[in-house]
Amino acid sequence: MDPETNGSTLGQAAQRSLDVFPAGSNGEFNLPKDLTTVLSRGKDCYVWDVDGKWYLDFSMGWGTNLVGHAREEVVAAVTEQAAHGSNFAYVNEKSLQLAEEIKRMSPAVEYLRFCSSGTEAIMYCERLARAFTCRSKVLKFEGAYHGANEIGVTSLFPKGLLDYPTPDPSSAGIEHSVKHHVLVAPYNDLSMTTEIVEQHRGDLAAVIVEPLHRCTPPMDGFLQGLRDLTKKHDVLLIFDEVVTGFRLAYGGAQEYYGVIPDLVGYGKALGGGYPIGVFGGRADIMSLVNEDLLGKDERYVWTASSLGCNTISASAALAALQIYRRTGTYQQLHHIGRYVRNKMKECLEKNDISGHVIGDGPLAQVLFTEKLVYNYREQKLQENTARRRAMMVGLFKRGVFLNPMGTKLYLSLKHTEEVCDQFVEIFDQTLQEIKENEKITTRS
Template sequence: MARRSDVEQRLLDKARRYLPGGSGGNLVLPEDLDFLVSSGKGSHVFDVSGNEYVDWLMGSGPMVLGHAHPAVTEAVIKAVEGGSTFFTTNERAIELAEVLVNAVPCAEQVRFTTSGTDACFNAMRAARAFTGKEKILKFEGAFHGTSDYAMMSLTPPASVEYPQAMPSSGGIPKAIQELMLIAPYNDLATTETIINAHLDDIAAVIVEPVQRVISPKPGFLQGLRDLTERHNIPLIFDEVVTSFRLAYGGAQEFYGVTPDMCTVGKIMGGGYPLAAVLGRADILSVYDRRASDDDTFVNQIGTLNGNPIACAAGLATLAVMREEGTYEKIHGAGAAIRQALVEICNQNGVPVQSCGEDAIFDVYFSEQPVSNYRDTLAADTAMMTRFNTGLLERGILKGAQKYYPSAVHTDEDIEKTIQAVREVVPLIQG
């Protein structure tokens, strides 16, 4: 277990005094394992006590080029010297919008936000304004940020019948439940039944192409595209996680399916607060006062939307992502870890399901194949907690869900991680 200094302990005590739960709400650890990251370089992070960790969390995804990448750092320093934000359209935002349109198949225009939550919320609002309808269909267990609409049926009990929506947070008005329809991911037949029953009310269907770490079944995304196209329902891909990770053109390129709109974030901001709604120009015209009437105009404003610092980081990041061999490194690192996880679990008689793609994945400790949210409920969560804890005690950092391979994870990082897995797996069966 990592050594904790008196300085770090005092900071942790102060965090518990001033922050609810002692954190910002992101990665919450048991008190005896809690630590504070002081810096990161490449594929490693360092805590206040000086302990070093191989990082598979990577800031929950955006740091695909590693921490403090020199090209990104240089671009940000140069941008900061010219001022941090102006609340007006700036040159770097225009340049980044052009890069995004050239990269992402569905993108004709771009609307910047500062977070994935904001992007998904605004994509749903734009669809409502464009269609004049109110209901959104989302998939059970999908995460589209923390807006009231997105937090419907993120973690519902299995007893809830489709398409009933259930809030997965306190503080959400009951009226929101009536505006969301819930379908099971990877189940096209049930989804079609729900859509057919609510054709007059559905403003959009929103889906994570890879739902958390569950890959789409062959034909599911294309079937969803065909179904929504047939009924003239806008299809939104939430690509906050998958954009520029699965491929340069995101899940749309990787799976060969083009939606009407998508949301992007994480990687495209290079580790800075930046996200965006991308899509058809006729839909995004609802953001243009001159092209909309009072009933359809969407008033979307944000102090830091498209700010030059984040856009500079995004431009620098995507320039490196376009370099030859970048995606081979990301997928290669993930493939090595995934293969080792399954082999070591099999050798120790631990039931395991490997889910996702090489660029974003995790395992479930379960006998049952996992293709949707309800399948995940059969997994042994206590075993997963013991597993992740054991890795952390051996200097391997990952989140509660997802490995985020990067272009800078080394063979040494991979071998150290695999060795930790070898040590931990025999200990986790309770």
């Protein structure tokens, strides 16, 4: 199939979407108005809009559908459970089974609780760290996203390149809560991070890190260096495994990189396409959520979730975990990631465009930089952002569904070499268009 023969103009559904949603989306897509899209269904690694146009999906629900859209095993598990009740806001048979498997799988987890999203999971990790240490500050890495909570969006897209460790809110409405309580360091710079931690160790509750920072891999020794540093100063280490969990290895980044944090948050791929969040860690930290501490211990941490352990999400997650445990799953995910990254690199070279393709496992990101970069600030100073925007919108126009504001392409167990070849052909066409448009701009 050729996505370019499958196009449609702005239709009634798209206009309806623009009438009720700011920018016509539920957040962060920032598409040109004429590309406003309303989806109707998805299967494997494809999605269809209400007008029948299909797309190669390289967003996969922002990574939630690692098993693929409408995966048969997940659909069967959810359908069977739906007849027996969807939510009791209480521990149920499915959530108990799921909790036991997560505890068995995750080296960091001695106790855990469920919530409804990765954003919530990381928020609770941060709250627990502050309560346990009786300190107020959290250190994060510039450019990292830890969900739509205050710390999560701080210095996500910094407006200026402030001196470390000064935080730069990327959203209005949070300045008052992060100005004096969030520290920012450059990812992969252990020396600078050590300096900041040692300077603020008396007030620092935790260091939080995406082990794979967006798509930037950790340099040798960086994660272990963080582990050693935080232990030395009695600072907690939080792994945000919302993206890396179940994607790099069954045991996530902890297994893949061999570093164990004090607290960890999960979401996305765990749910098999359904909403879920999990936070867990050391027993002495997690025990602060025990309700009998209310009014008795000033370190008591309130947590609750109406939908956090619902039977539908738990059933979907159990089905997804069964798929992840199958022999060859992670060989397949790492192979398809390497395959598409190598093909994209060849495309850049063929078109004589300076850039790099980074990532690990089933993740990929294009950087239009002369040199390979290792953290957000290096990227911001070097990257041709106009070219990146043109590439993302160009791919979308040609039938690749993705987030034009995003930093990564998500692949799934349903992405094959054939699918990736189709994508790379579109990628090549998009690069050619970009080069031609840049020539025209230069001549004019």
